[in-house]
Amino acid sequence: MENGVYASLDIGTTSIKVIVAEVLNGQMNVIGVGSERSKGLNKGMIVDIEATSNAITLAVKQAEEKSGVKIEELIVGIPAQGAQIIPCNGYIQVEQAHEEIGDQDVEKVIQETCMNSIPADQEVISVMIEEFLVDGFDEIKDPRGMVGERLEVYGTVLAVPKSIVHNIKKCIQLSGFTIKDLIIQPQAMAQLVLSEDERQFGTVQIDIGGGQTTASAIHDHQLKFVHVEQQGGEFVTKDISMVLNTSIQNAESLKRDVGYAFSSHVADDQFVHVDVVGQNDSIKVKESYISEIIEARLEQIFEVLKNKLDQIDALSLPGKIKLTGGAAAIPGIRELAEDVFEVQVDVYIPDFMGVRYPSFTNAISLVYYEGQLDGIQKLINQISLSNIRNNPKELSHNAVKQVNSQSSKKEEFYENSTDNKKGPSFTEKVKNFFSTFFD
Numbered sequence: 001m002e003n004g005v006y007a008s009l010d011i012g013t014t015s016i017k018v019i020v021a022e023v024l025n026g027q028m029n030v031i032g033v034g035s036e037r038s039k040g041l042n043k044g045m046i047v048d049i050e051a052t053s054n055a056i057t058l059a060v061k062q063a064e065e066k067s068g069v070k071i072e073e074l075i076v077g078i079p080a081q082g083a084q085i086i087p088c089n090g091y092i093q094v095e096q097a098h099e100e101i102g103d104q105d106v107e108k109v110i111q112e113t114c115m116n117s118i119p120a121d122q123e124v125i126s127v128m129i130e131e132f133l134v135d136g137f138d139e140i141k142d143p144r145g146m147v148g149e150r151l152e153v154y155g156t157v158l159a160v161p162k163s164i165v166h167n168i169k170k171c172i173q174l175s176g177f178t179i180k181d182l183i184i185q186p187q188a189m190a191q192l193v194l195s196e197d198e199r200q201f202g203t204v205q206i207d208i209g210g211g212q213t214t215a216s217a218i219h220d221h222q223l224k225f226v227h228v229e230q231q232g233g234e235f236v237t238k239d240i241s242m243v244l245n246t247s248i249q250n251a252e253s254l255k256r257d258v259g260y261a262f263s264s265h266v267a268d269d270q271f272v273h274v275d276v277v278g279q280n281d282s283i284k285v286k287e288s289y290i291s292e293i294i295e296a297r298l299e300q301i302f303e304v305l306k307n308k309l310d311q312i313d314a315l316s317l318p319g320k321i322k323l324t325g326g327a328a329a330i331p332g333i334r335e336l337a338e339d340v341f342e343v344q345v346d347v348y349i350p351d352f353m354g355v356r357y358p359s360f361t362n363a364i365s366l367v368y369y370e371g372q373l374d375g376i377q378k379l380i381n382q383i384s385l386s387n388i389r390n391n392p393k394e395l396s397h398n399a400v401k402q403v404n405s406q407s408s409k410k411e412e413f414y415e416n417s418t419d420n421k422k423g424p425s426f427t428e429k430v431k432n433f434f435s436t437f438f439d
Contacts, residue, residue, distance in 0.1 A: 001026050001371035007063065008366035009056065009074040010185075011168065013044050013211030013234060014326060016055045017363040018063040019355070020071065023371045030352045030364070032067020034059035043211040043230050044079050046167040053174035060177065073180040075366045076168060078125055080186050080214050081228040082161040088114035088127065091152035101134065101143045101151060106376070107383050109151050115387060122159035124384050125182050128222045129376065130154040142376040156222060158184050165388060181370055181381055182388065185362050186216035187223045188369035193322050193348045193361065194218060203319025204309060206337075207362070208301070208327035210234045215305045217314045227308045229301060233327035236297045243293050244285060245276050254290055255330065261298050262332035262339070263291040295336060298327070302340040315343050324348040326359035 001023045010017045020032035036059040040048030060071050090113030094105055114127045132140040134148035143151060165182070172179055186205055194203050202219035209232045217225040236259075241251035254274065260266050266288040273282040309315050320343045323334065328347050337345040350356055350364050373381070 001028060001368075002373075004371070005031075005069055006180075006367040006370050007060075007069070007071045007074050008077070008363050008370075009059075009172070010077045010363035010366065011041070011046070011052065011056070011079075011171075012038060012209055012326075012359075012362070013041050013232065014038055014209070015359070016052075016059045017360060018056075018059045018071070018074075019360070019363040019367055020063050020067040020069050021364070021367040021371075028352075028368060028371060030355055032063040032065075032069060033355055033360075034061065034063030034066070036062065038210075041211070044081060044209060044228075044232075045164070046171060049167060049170050049174065052167075053171040056171055056175045056177075060175070071177065073178045074172065075181045075183065075370045076172065076179055077185045077188065077362055077366050078160055078168065078182055079164065079212070079228070080160070080184055080216065080226045081212065082164065083184060083226050083228075084118065084122055084157075084159045085223060085226065086117055086157040086159065087155075088117045088157050089152075089154050090114075091133075091150055094149055094151055097149040098147065101146050101148065103144065103379060105151055106144060106379060109153050110155075110380055110383050111387075113153055114155055114157050115384075118157055118159045121162055123162045123165040123388055124157055124159050125165070125184050126158045126187065126384055127380050128156045128158065128187075129380065130156070130220075130222070142374075144376070158187065158223065160184065169388070179385065179389075182385060183366055183369055183381075184223070185365070186214060186218075186226055188365040189324070189361060190216075190218045190221075190223070191369045191372055192350075192365035193324060194319065198319035198322070201319060202314075202317035204314050204317060204321045206305065206321060206323045206325075208232055208323070208325035209362075210326060213301050213305065213325070213327075215309060217309075217312070217317065218319075219317065225312060225314065227305070229304050231297070231301050231304075233325075233330075235301075236294050236327065236330075239293050239297050240290060244274050244290075245278075246274050247277065250275055255294065258287045258290060259294050259330050260287070260291040260332040261294050261330045262335040263288055263295045265332055265335065266291045291332075294330065298330075298333065298336055299340060302337055306341055309341075315341060320344040320346070322346055322348050324358045324361040326357075328358040 005022050008019045016036045018034035021028050021030050036055045039055045040051030046052050092109045132143040133152040134143050134146050199221045205216045207214045211232045213229045215227050237251045241248050268288050270287040271284045274285045275282050334345050334347050
């Protein structure tokens with residue numbers, strides 16, 4: 001990891017979190033934390049820019065006070081809702097064929113082959129590089145410094161709706177900060193949550209946030225699949241509130257203090273007093289009954305995700321499932337998840353002083369991911385970020401020679417769960433893609 005001080009911003013439905021971390025001699029230490037109740041968000045999406053901006057300002061101020069660091073730029077997490085995972089492949093002729101390939105050549109091949117391969121309503125957040133080729137020589141991770149006439153790239157574009165990026169960008173600008181990097185959250189999470197082997201051979205990640213739950217599949221160190229379900233921990237709280245006729249605040253306390261996700265493991269003789277709206281006296285409720293309410297909602301979320309993951313046979317990946325996010329702190333959730341998914345499930349809890357809670361996984365993973373970036377990926381991320389900042393007009397395709405997809409050297413499928421294009425069905429295409437995982 002590169003030495004330095006990093007600050008991340010995780011804009012969640014329940015809370016907005018800021019992490020300040022210092023990297024020194026390959027070790028990362030969290031030195032400041034800010035957490036502010038979210039305002040202006042619904043199901044993970046910004047619906048009030050001014051309210052969200054104010055909450056960001058307060059969260060950053062807390063992190064500054066605790067760390068003693070003045071924060072000016074932020075590594076920002078982008079939710080995966082509406083994300084598209086699109087393969088890109090093409091080449092350019094190097095203008096100065098007898099000189100070394102430099103940053104400008106890499107930028108050109110990325111701009112002309114990857115940035116123009118997405119729908120007009122999407123914004124490129126990152127390009128994950130599989131390999132570069134120089135004059136036909138493959139498996140090159142960084143072509144800079146080499147000499148050649150033809151520079152080719154195989155990669156995957158991660159793009160999200162422009163409206164999401166615009167709203168986040170606007171909130172940060174109003175708060176008076178600049179964006180150091182934009183990272184799709186499951187991509188960053190994989191670097192922190194999964195081991196080297198789990199990223200290589202394949203693992204499913206499930207992040208249960210307040211307003212939404214994100215399932216993603218990682219293989220060969222890349223994000224291959226993502227699905228966002230518009231239910232999360234807040235829905236559990238609302239269910240408790242509605243069924244018991246108690247306030248949201250009381251329901252949240254019940255979930256946190258006596259909640260258990262697997263009702264069959266809860267004793268039937270334990271009771272808790274619950275304040276009920278419209279009554280002067282509290283009522284006695286079995287803790288097992290509260291557990292049944294929690295279990296019903298979480299089971300529903302898991303069943304939906306299982307259906308999506310079964311369509312692509314993702315649950316057969318060797319790494320099985322890693323579960324994290326705020327609701328992952330509910331006792332018994334691992335057992336419930338294993339019962340539904342019928343595979344091994346591990347709950348990830350960050351192991352950093354002061355933030356040993358799964359609700360901080362996203363915020364920590366952003367600074368961890370940024371610190372792990374190598375030189376070529378930093379350059380590519382800055383190309384994407386520069387496009388977002390400048391919002392340039394569409395570049396000409398005249399200079400680029402796209403490789404015919406039918407004769408492409410690589411025939412892997414990258415997809416998300418919302419593809420409605422004509423041709424083979426989503427299930428057929430994704431099954432074909434995942435069948436190559438173990439080749």
